[in-house]
Amino acid sequence: MEAVRLEEKFALFSDHWRPKVVAAANGQELKLIKVRGEFPWHHHHDADELFLVWKGTFRVEFKDHIVTLGRGDVVVVPAGVLHRTAADEEAEILCFEPKGLLNTGNVTDAEFSAPTDVKI
């Protein structure tokens, strides 16, 4: 049991939309993600996703509304709900979700689907 320093971990990578696992608990993983631009519309049929903005401004877009989040703001996307994430400028995001979840959910995207369980 040792400390994981999120600022140090964020400094180790620069790619966007590629989740990095920094901790695990109860079958869930805490992932760090740098984001910029627009992610594909998708859903996760059996998993909720909890997002917490660490730095910058981040949007979670649903079919009927958009949630805009700044540092220290949280949103939960329930299982099965279609959504798209986006950021006009680079932002740093924490994501808490089940181990091994594919970032693009029901969609396979050559650019955006990322390897799961990449640790940093």
Added chain:
Amino acid sequence: MEAVRLEEKFALFSDHWRPKVVAAANGQELKLIKVRGEFPWHHHHDADELFLVWKGTFRVEFKDHIVTLGRGDVVVVPAGVLHRTAADEEAEILCFEPKGLLNTGNVTDAEFSAPTDVKI
């Protein structure tokens, strides 16, 4: 699906060691806790606990070492591991753990055992 603003939520309470649930996902809860002083030694026999320091300095003490955490630092306490949390000055903590978990685990403490599932 709406934003939860952690700074606004932390401003709503001042009691120490009384977890407040602000979000839930996949059977887990995100709790806010203000801490100061020393919490009783305890363990959770079937649940890991993930702590993330939002503000201040926080210690998680194990029998053989102490983990000192500042803002943006994370530690996971695995199920069954005896530990004590502490802070010399008030700190603000996020905790991810299974829904309904008693804060004092295997211990019942008249002062520190807090109601579960208190939302804010």
